[in-house]
Amino acid sequence: MKSMKYYLMTLLMAAICSMALSSCSDDKFTETIFPDEEDVLDPTSATYQLDKWLRENYLEVYNLDFRYKMQDVGTNMNYELVPATYENSIDLAVLAKYLWFDVYGKVVSPEFLKMYGPRIIHLIGSAAYNPSNGSMILGLAEGGIKVSLFRVNDMDVNDFEMMNEYYFKTMHHEFAHILHQTKSYPVEFNTLSVGHYDGSNWTSRGDEVHSLGFVTNYASSAFREDFAETIANYIVLTDAQWDRIYELAARGWTTDNSDDPTASYYCYFYYSNNEIDEDKKNYINESDVFTEVDEDGVTQLYYRTQRDSEGNRIKVYPVPDTDGIDGVAILQKKIEIARTWLRDDWGVDLDALREEVQYRQTHYDIEALRKQVTDIK
Amino acid sequence: MKKFLNISILLLVALTMGFTSCRTEDKDLFEDSAAQRLAKSKEYFSDILLDKGGKWQLEYFTTTSEPGYIYLFTFASDGSVTISGENKYIGQVLSPSNTDPVYGSAVSMWEVITDNGPVLSLNTYNKFFHLFADPHDIYDTDYNEQGYGHEGDYEFDLMKYSNDTLYIEGKKHGVSMIMTRVAADVDDHQYLDEVVALKDSLFHAKIPTNFINLPSGYRYVVNGGASLMLDLYPETGDPISETESYNALVTHDGLTFMYPLILEDRNTGEVYEFQKFSLAPDGSLVCRENPEITITADALNGMITDTKLQWKLNTTKSSESGFMEAYNALKDQLLAANKNNGITQVLLYFDKNLGPIVNPEAQPQDQVHAGQLVLSVTVKVRVKTTTRTIPCLFYFDVEKEGHDVIGFKFNGETDNAAAQYSQNFDKLPGLANSLASSKYKLSAASLLAPIQIKMEEASNSSNYIVLDVIRK
Numbered sequence: 099m100k101s102m103k104y105y106l107m108t109l110l111m112a113a114i115c116s117m118a119l120s121s122c123s124d125d126k127f128t129e130t131i132f133p134d135e136e137d138v139l140d141p142t143s144a145t146y147q148l149d150k151w152l153r154e155n156y157l158e159v160y161n162l163d164f165r166y167k168m169q170d171v172g173t174n175m176n177y178e179l180v181p182a183t184y185e186n187s188i189d190l191a192v193l194a195k196y197l198w199f200d201v202y203g204k205v206v207s208p209e210f211l212k213m214y215g216p217r218i219i220h221l222i223g224s225a226a227y228n229p230s231n232g233s234m235i236l237g238l239a240e241g242g243i244k245v246s247l248f249r250v251n252d253m254d255v256n257d258f259e260m261m262n263e264y265y266f267k268t269m270h271h272e273f274a275h276i277l278h279q280t281k282s283y284p285v286e287f288n289t290l291s292v293g294h295y296d297g298s299n300w301t302s303r304g305d306e307v308h309s310l311g312f313v314t315n316y317a318s319s320a321f322r323e324d325f326a327e328t329i330a331n332y333i334v335l336t337d338a339q340w341d342r343i344y345e346l347a348a349r350g351w352t353t354d355n356s357d358d359p360t361a362s363y364y365c366y367f368y369y370s371n372n373e374i375d376e377d378k379k380n381y382i383n384e385s386d387v388f389t390e391v392d393e394d395g396v397t398q399l400y401y402r403t404q405r406d407s408e409g410n411r412i413k414v415y416p417v418p419d420t421d422g423i424d425g426v427a428i429l430q431k432k433i434e435i436a437r438t439w440l441r442d443d444w445g446v447d448l449d450a451l452r453e454e455v456q457y458r459q460t461h462y463d464i465e466a467l468r469k470q471v472t473d474i475k
Numbered sequence: 476m477k478k479f480l481n482i483s484i485l486l487l488v489a490l491t492m493g494f495t496s497c498r499t500e501d502k503d504l505f506e507d508s509a510a511q512r513l514a515k516s517k518e519y520f521s522d523i524l525l526d527k528g529g530k531w532q533l534e535y536f537t538t539t540s541e542p543g544y545i546y547l548f549t550f551a552s553d554g555s556v557t558i559s560g561e562n563k564y565i566g567q568v569l570s571p572s573n574t575d576p577v578y579g580s581a582v583s584m585w586e587v588i589t590d591n592g593p594v595l596s597l598n599t600y601n602k603f604f605h606l607f608a609d610p611h612d613i614y615d616t617d618y619n620e621q622g623y624g625h626e627g628d629y630e631f632d633l634m635k636y637s638n639d640t641l642y643i644e645g646k647k648h649g650v651s652m653i654m655t656r657v658a659a660d661v662d663d664h665q666y667l668d669e670v671v672a673l674k675d676s677l678f679h680a681k682i683p684t685n686f687i688n689l690p691s692g693y694r695y696v697v698n699g700g701a702s703l704m705l706d707l708y709p710e711t712g713d714p715i716s717e718t719e720s721y722n723a724l725v726t727h728d729g730l731t732f733m734y735p736l737i738l739e740d741r742n743t744g745e746v747y748e749f750q751k752f753s754l755a756p757d758g759s760l761v762c763r764e765n766p767e768i769t770i771t772a773d774a775l776n777g778m779i780t781d782t783k784l785q786w787k788l789n790t791t792k793s794s795e796s797g798f799m800e801a802y803n804a805l806k807d808q809l810l811a812a813n814k815n816n817g818i819t820q821v822l823l824y825f826d827k828n829l830g831p832i833v834n835p836e837a838q839p840q841d842q843v844h845a846g847q848l849v850l851s852v853t854v855k856v857r858v859k860t861t862t863r864t865i866p867c868l869f870y871f872d873v874e875k876e877g878h879d880v881i882g883f884k885f886n887g888e889t890d891n892a893a894a895q896y897s898q899n900f901d902k903l904p905g906l907a908n909s910l911a912s913s914k915y916k917l918s919a920a921s922l923l924a925p926i927q928i929k930m931e932e933a934s935n936s937s938n939y940i941v942l943d944v945i946r947k
Contacts, residue, residue, distance in 0.1 A: 144555040167598035178610035229622030
């Protein structure tokens with residue numbers, strides 16, 4: 099049986115607890131500590147036309163904040179960066195919608211981008227250089243939320259290959275990251291080029307990366323970058339550009355210093371003075387080689403600038419492909435994995451996406467696109 | 476007992492909670508929340524920037540490796556800002572090899588944003604201003620600055636406003652700068668032209684050395700003024716080990732160093748700290764923090780004997796009387812004599828090898844006269860197609876009084892040519908004697924850049940000669 103003291107103490111404790119819990123009960127919800135900010139565009143603003151167009155075409159359609167007025171608090175402060183020009187911001191805004199957002203909107207659906215697309219696009223006028231290794235950042239995707247695009251002040255709207263390289267390929271690349279961070283891609287992809295990634299020296303690599311099954315040298319930095327680069331390049335590169343990649347991937351490549359990860363690689367060689375001797379073998383770049391069809395209809399390769407002691411052209415030979423890696427097959431396998439993953443996991447037809455981009459990037463009228471903004475009253 | 480103990484502990488905890496739950500309910504120190512106060516400061520600084528026409532001068536510095544630059548900002552309520560400047564890098568936007576100051580003006584956007592505090596953000600690219608934040612390589616340096624550029628800021632923490640002056644700090648690089656309000660009707664181009672003209676007049680490339688004069692008269696030697704990268708060392712110190720560099724900019728009415736100078740007077744031990752100078756009517760720079768501190772060239776009579784300079788007689792600006800009478804008499808005598816000798820033409824040149832040139836080391840091989848002042852009268856005689864140059868040197872001892880009085884004592888010392896020619900042409904020693912016959916009061920339009928000095932006879936100011944500087 100519990101003692102009276104026990105009950106009294108329990109009662110007392112309950113009372114005090116009640117006081118403790120109610121001691122702040124007179125706290126009321128006060129007005130917000132944040133000031134009221136009107137969400138109305140000012141028609142007298144110098145940037146009203148672009149602001150209105152962005153609201154109607156990005157915010158309301160894709161729930162995306164297109165930030166062209168740079169605040170460096172939104173960037174890595176270790177980099178020296180500058181804002182984008184207002185004029186280039188207009189161009190990139192209308193082109194990004196036409197060549198990127200509307201493509202997904204048409205091939206998949208606007209809701210798809212509303213759900214998975216970035217929430218913020220942040221324009222940066224300059225490149226983000228890393229002076230220590232000579233590289234520069236073309237784009238950044240932060241947590242699937244924000245994509246930063248650099249070098250906006252250097253863009254040429256009439257050069258779609260440049261626009262792809264710096265912006266739209268970057269956006270496809272970063273969007274691929276967003277998607278695979280949401281749903282993992284098959285691990286089989288990571289096994290295709292295992293042992294050939296080099297996160298430290300990828301900037302020193304050249305065209306020989308294709309023969310290893312990489313679409314770009316950046317793809318050879320890590321398998322996640324490889325995956326994003328494969329998708330992005332598949333979409334934006336033309337058939338001719340892909341043919342060139344496959345051609346380079348099918349070649350044999352070698353270097354005169356295989357211990358140096360930054361060494362140059364070559365796919366042609368010649369013998370000094372046409373004397374076939376291993377000690378007289380020299381490697382050369384493709385730019386030093388020219389071709390000629392001989393009397394028998396056989397294409398011969400020659401060194402562009404040298405002749406032997408008898409005045410004959412120096413014969414050039416392709417480097418044999420002895421590395422045992424079928425670069426073309428690996429590239430195609432990577433594309434197939436990405437294609438299947440996008441179709442099965444996301445309902446996205448990669449080829450339809452590519453077809454739409456390929457058409458649009460050769461059929462846009464920048465003047466007409468700009469007028470969407472400049473005609474706003 | 477155990478239960479009692481448990482209950483007691485619980486009770487103690489509950490009491491503690493009860494008493495502490497309201498401990499922090501202090502009355503707010505401010506009426507508004509932090510966010511509301513920040514929003515108000517944003518409005519406050521926006522209004523200041525737009526007030527009275529919205530035109531401001533920015534004294535813009537990037538790093539200590541280059542001088543500063545003046546920019547004019549005209550803020551508009553529609554969020555646009557017109558930014559004007561005049562410097563060589565603006566010229567390089569238009570032509571990469573440009574080396575001269577070029578005026579440029581362009582419109583971009585501005586906003587006061589709230590970061591950790593109010594920040595003036597120039598948030599779209601202005602090609603004539605953001606070039607200092609662009610990480611491109613700088614064309615005219617020996618280094619590769621790609622990735623760094625000039626390291627200038629375009630976002631500024633707004634620290635304080637007082638008397639039409641905004642005290643700001645570059646947000647990324649932390650350089651303190653000031654913006655001062657400018658009258659709304661100022662013409663940007665004219666204003667900036669005047670700044671460039673003032674800069675050119677303050678430090679002239681022909682005047683290699685200036686001095687910071689401390690109140691006691693102790694001086695710091697200043698080199699490189701024309702580049703606004705000023706190398707300073709104490710006059711009694713070691714120029715090799717004690718030289719320090721300070722960068723500055725020229726404003727519309729003076730000069731500002733990027734950081735305050737802290738200089739010790741080695742005579743008195745007193746230490747002075749100062750940063751800003753105003754242009755005085757005599758052409759010197761007077762310190763705003765301490766008007767007893769000035770920047771000038773050397774004393775005018777010291778300029779005359781500066782071994783790095785030569786002075787050429789300016790015959791058109793000199794009076795026709797006094798020394799110039801002797802000069803013209805010599806000229807006539809030489810012309811007449813050459814005509815008698817059948818020489819086809821006689822020319823008298825008054826370039827750097829002609830006329831009275833004051834230079835203690837004009838003839839270094841003649842060590843006997845080292846330290847003396849040399850009057851060189853050089854005659855160029857053209858015979859057919861050949862021109863002969865005949866320098867005649869006269870050596871003087873110099874007497875100085877104060878900063879601006881000089882006298883020349885002539886004891887008949889000459890070189891061989893002067894001695895030989897003096898036998899035939901009596902007006903030649905007459906010229907030397909005329910120079911030595913008076914003391915002279917010296918004056919110049921600018922004490923900082925005295926590129927032209929007027930020498931008035933002390934006893935008769937209507938007799939004067941004018942000398943132009945030539946840097947050797």
